[in-house]
Amino acid sequence: MSNTNNEIGREAIDNAVERLLRFARFIENAFPETTSSKGIIESKIVKIAEIKSLLNSYYQVTDERETLIKMR
Known part of the structure; x- marks a missing residue:
């Protein structure tokens, strides 16, 4: 479902889409x-x-990844 970096994996995303x-x-x-x-x-x-x-x-970290939020 997710990997050790607390990231959502591809399989979890594909399952959610399904x-x-x-x-x-x-x-x-x-x-x-x-x-x-159409209900999407x-x-x-x-x-x-x-x-x-x-x-x-x-958290005294340096995270260079892009951070996004999904709005409602």
């Missing part, structure tokens, strides 16, 4: 606002460099 696709028809029926996307839930992904900087400082 579940979302499997339940898309239910989601579309239960949440009419998803009709235009999408949201923006935003870079959060400022928060990453604060986290690096708080």
Whole structure:
């Protein structure tokens, strides 16, 4: 499911995508606002460099990876 670096692995992502696709028809029926996307839930992904900087400082680490958040 995840690797030793606390990162979500490809297999976990693929499984989540499969579940979302499997339940898309239910989601579309239960949440009419998803009709235009056929029950697929999408949201923006935003870079959060400022928060990453604060986290690096708080945990006294240097993490050079890009940090993103999925908005609702």
